[in-house]
Amino acid sequence: MSNLNDYLDRSAAAITAMVERDLSAEMQRATDAVVTALSSGKAFLICGNGGSASDAIHIAGELVGRFLKERKAYNVIALPANAAVLTAWGNDYGFDTVFSRQVEAHGAQGAVLLAISTSGNSPSILAAAEQARTMGMTVIGMTGDTGGKLKPLCDVLLNVPSTSTPIIQQGHICLYHYLCEEVEIRLSASPDNR
Template sequence: MAGLNDYLVRSADALTAMVERDLSAAMDQAVEAVVTALSAGKPLLISGNGGSASDALHIAGELVGRFLKNRKAYNVIALPANAAVLTAWGNDFGYDTVFSRQVEAHGGPGAVLLAISTSGNSPSILLAAEEARKLGMTVIGMTGDTGGKLAPLCDILLNVPSTATPIIQQGHICLYHFLCEQVEARLADG
């Protein structure tokens, strides 16, 4: 069984692979999309399942609360957070549409959906992205290596070059912390 240092080396190798992939241009577009939406009073909606659901809540916490600066709250909604909607809608109509239903409720032209899926193939995330596109929203995907089926539904793709779920999630944390830092800096200073 490999030890901690081996795991940390694999994690560092994944971060190095992210540097080599150079997601800078895609990240710049993502920051611009979120800043534009929030500046216009439009929401940032975030969807994800499992660990990615926790990431969605984490991001919303950073942007509604604070990341590094004391400033006004931003209009950010973590779609996995509403247990009543998830359980009622999921029970009555099936889980696959629990996020697309909320995109329909809260989204619209000029809004942004951040769709998080390590595989890029989660049915509930794909349907949310399809609904967002129908509504004229910008779709930012945060995925693993290929982007999966989500990639063609995205206007902006931030894909971590790995197929290992925990490593992808670690890459996502780096990406969304940078996104939060940049969005907050632009909005709080501008």
């Protein structure tokens, strides 16, 4: 059994490893894609399973509501949030396509999908990314160390250098809070988006 400080040391080591990996260029590309989509009236769709589903809903809450600035709402949809769609489609057709079906419904060329998977190998996330690519959407992956099978489906990969699911998820929080802040700053700078 470890103590709290040991756990915090492991968490801090993962954050330090993210700094050393330097995801700055990838994050800039992700931010550019989201800002371009939202400023042109396209949707920003987000999907994930389990804790990553909660992260998807968290991100949508920050961007539809507010992160740090008072401004207009943004067109952001957390695909795990619609229980009726998830349970109806999952029951009738299987869980692997519950997100790809919603990408088909809400996506469009020029829109963005943020696909969150700590392993990068979740079938439902892979199917959503494949659907988004067929529609001409930008796919941003948020994963663990290698990116898994999701990596080749991504235009942008934000991968936390860890194989521990909870540590990866903690890294994801840092990444998406920064993304929310940058998107809000950039969109709020335009008079049309205040």
